[in-house]
Amino acid sequence: MSQLSKVTLSTGHACNESEREQILNLMREIKEVNLSGEVFNMDNVIYYIEPDLSSRFYVAIIEGKIVGYVYGTIESTICGCLYYIGVKKEFRRQGIGKLLVEKLVAQFKKQGIEYIYALSTNQRMTDFSSHLGFAEGEKMTYMKRIISDDITSKEST
Numbered sequence: 001m002s003q004l005s006k007v008t009l010s011t012g013h014a015c016n017e018s019e020r021e022q023i024l025n026l027m028r029e030i031k032e033v034n035l036s037g038e039v040f041n042m043d044n045v046i047y048y049i050e051p052d053l054s055s056r057f058y059v060a061i062i063e064g065k066i067v068g069y070v071y072g073t074i075e076s077t078i079c080g081c082l083y084y085i086g087v088k089k090e091f092r093r094q095g096i097g098k099l100l101v102e103k104l105v106a107q108f109k110k111q112g113i114e115y116i117y118a119l120s121t122n123q124r125m126t127d128f129s130s131h132l133g134f135a136e137g138e139k140m141t142y143m144k145r146i147i148s149d150d151i152t153s154k155e156s157t
Contacts, residue, residue: 007096008061015059015066020045022066023059030086048084058103060087060096067091070100072108072116080108082118085125101132 015023024045048071049057060068068087074080082104087097108116117137118129130136 006062007067007099010059010061011057015049019059019066020049023049023069026066026069026086026088027084029088056104056107058100060091060100062091068096068100070097070104072104074108074111074113077112078114080104080113080116082116082129085128097128098132 020042024042027045048055053074055071055073057069057071059066068091069085070082071084072080072082082101085097085100087100105116118125118134120126120129126136
């Protein structure tokens with residue numbers, strides 16, 4: 001049975017400490033990792049939910065419990081990016097993820113964004129994005145350089 005009629009959407013910055021813990025637990029439950037492959041911690045949650053002009057974080061709440069979230073950023077004057085989305089397993093396939101993405105897209109439209117891309121690290125995200133009208137775009141490769149060793153070795157010389 002769909003819970004969609006019970007969903008309330010809220011901005012992440014309005015979350016209290018208990019709700020922040022719920023967000024962190026949900027991110028860990030779905031094994032969300034950041035682009036460097038590290039598992040999220042509370043510092044990450046606080047960073048994502050803090051309001052600023054270029055990023056948006058929304059949560060889906062049912063009966064006082066956070067069941068989903070979406071995070072996106074404005075990358076330029078015309079482009080936005082959907083970085084993270086998560087919905088508790090027992091609430092998936094009920095339209096909650098779509099509702100969260102539509103909220104993000106609506107906000108981006110208000111800010112003059114013309115297109116949005118979604119980062120996909122697995123087939124489930126690719127399929128979900130396609131279902132919402134995203135088309136496959138350019139392939140991107142993320143390059144990583146560990147700089148902590150650079151700083152240590154320069155300080156010792």
